[in-house]
Amino acid sequence: MSPKVKMASIWASFMFLYIYVDYFHLYMPGSLDEILNGRVFAFEISQSFLIISFASVALPAIMIFLSVSMPAGLNRGVNLLVATLYIPYSLFNLVGEAWIHMYLGAAIEVALLILVIRTAWTWPRVDRRAA
Secondary structure, eight states, X not given: OOHHHHHHHHHHHHHHHHHHHHHHHTTSXXXXXXXXXXXXXXXXOOHHHHHHHHHHHHHHHHHHHHHHHSXXXXXXXXXXXXXXXXXXXXXXXXXXXXXXXXXXXXXXXXXHHHHHHHHHHTOOSSOTTTO
């Protein structure tokens, strides 16, 4: 499998988990009340909060496309950078009252991000199709 397709697939899997862990968080008692009161965890819901939240979802979503469209050298670097930055970000979501589904989701998310890093790191230096 092409490294580009492999990374795009990993990012797509990451996105499903990333979104659904947050979605299932809404089922936790008190979550909707907190949102209706204008707060998420320790953060006030504001335009800034929503822009940051949107960006945190948009970047991995865009990585699906970028992974198949960027040239190999740039692709390696961008995937290494973004996946490395998202590991602590995914773990940050466990701060506070985290339930088991959140720990399981974070563990799988981190495993997928490590797979992105591994795939980018071991990207073949020579395109076998061109040889």
